Amino acid sequence: MDCDQMLNLINHYMDGGLSQWRHRAVARHMNDCPPCADHHNAHIQFRQQVASKCFEEAPAGLRLRISESLGVHPSDGSPLR
């Protein structure tokens, strides 16, 4: 596997969408090719950054309304009685 093939598979690799055989081939390539390994890390980091920057805490009012309509405690969803 060369770097171009590797780069075409990197999204699938990262998402766990490759067959076992191809997954292993990508992992082997990255073992021998630090630039591709770095590139893979950059993708993962990027993903984590986007996820953490898009975090939202559910508003307390919403939590309260939903738990009231379900008849449970807003903190952990345990039954009121």
Next chain:
Amino acid sequence: MADQADFAEQAMPLMSGLYAAAMRLTYNSSDAEDLVQDTYLRAYRGFGGFEAGTNLKAWLYKILTNTFINTYRMKQRRVQQVELDDVPDYSLYRRMGGLETVSLSRTPETQVLDGMPDDEVKLALESLPDQFRIAVILCDIEEFSYKEIADILDIPMGTVMSRIHRGRKLLHDKLWEYAAERGLIPNVERPAAAAHAGGQ
């Protein structure tokens, strides 16, 4: 048959994730709250028919996305037609100038993103057309597998993959555009499109 009493205990801890997804879909907190509340009530009513042991989180996101597509999107009346052709995955890599410059363990792009306010990252994600935005949210933020996303959206795996990959590329490009506007990009080659727009 699943017990409705179990529903709240399993579903309540998932609320912040569902709310964040709803915010990115509806663009505002009052619609997002309504969408999440709708989702919980629909799920609660349907929980009797939900098979215990199957994926509650995936099921909640299925209800959320369906409700969004059938109700809220209609309300927004946005026309969003984007070609579904597949794109190569390595735009980020190409943009950084090829193999030589990628050998930095902390790449400029992740540094750039570090320096961006949360609100701009949210805006960038919100700028994606629905189908790509939903795919990126489910995969990159909620960490569902291709298979789970295919089930949630009722589309084939191949479509899931092309939407995720296309969506990521659109998101990269948008973030890069914002970063360039703010002067956050260090001495790295500009993306081809931006370079062309600059003249010559």
